[in-house]
Amino acid sequence: CHGSGASGGPGFPNLNDDDWLWGGDLDAIQATIAHGIRFDGDTDTHASEMPPFTDVLDPLQTRQVAAYVWGLTNTPSDPGLAQAGKQLFLDNCAACHGDDAKGKAEMGAPDLADAIWLKARGEDAIMRQVAAPKHGVMPAWAGRLGDTTVKELTIFVHSLGGGT
Ligand code: HEC
Incomplete structure (x- = not known):
């Protein structure tokens, strides 16, 4: 979805820029990867949406x-x-x-x-x-990938264009 170079596409964010929907520091990125966005199967998912x-x-x-x-x-x-x-x-x-x-x-x-x-x-x-x-939707990855892989991905995504 985010493209092999992580530069996104229509409706899918570019992860290389410094513009973050749900926050670009390490904790925020980890929470987004682990719990997804508007993902029904995870009670900690990001839920807010524009009416x-x-x-x-x-x-x-x-x-x-x-x-x-x-x-x-x-x-x-x-x-x-x-x-x-x-x-x-x-x-x-x-x-x-x-x-x-x-x-x-x-x-x-x-x-x-x-x-x-x-x-x-x-x-x-x-x-x-x-x-x-x-409303963009992203699945939660914690259950599928496990904590260590989610942490590794967090560090990788943050390195592309993380905030503080
Ligand atoms: C309850 C919170 C909320 C309110 C109120 C709200 N928005 Fe949004 N808006 C969002 C969210 C969340 C998104 C991102 C949707 C997504 O992630 O798919 C968004 C996305 C957008 C986008 C798309 C931005 C882009 O990069 O393409 C525009 C434009 C926008 N809103 C304009 C408005 C305008 C104008 C109003 C008032 C009339 C408004 N919004 C009110 C939460 C809100």
């Missing part, structure tokens, strides 16, 4: 918040829309993605201000994510 906003934001508001998010790293299609989206972002998105949109590892919510896109490159794609979020 759909179709009942919360109308189509115009969805456009506005998408323009705001895209505008953090790119030129938005319409600066007026982006400006109107800022308050919507603070009210609806900042709890997980942070007031500064730099993400929160405890929520698995990605940094939206770094121009690294897992699935939502462009305003239309962001609107789709807000209306019908995609």
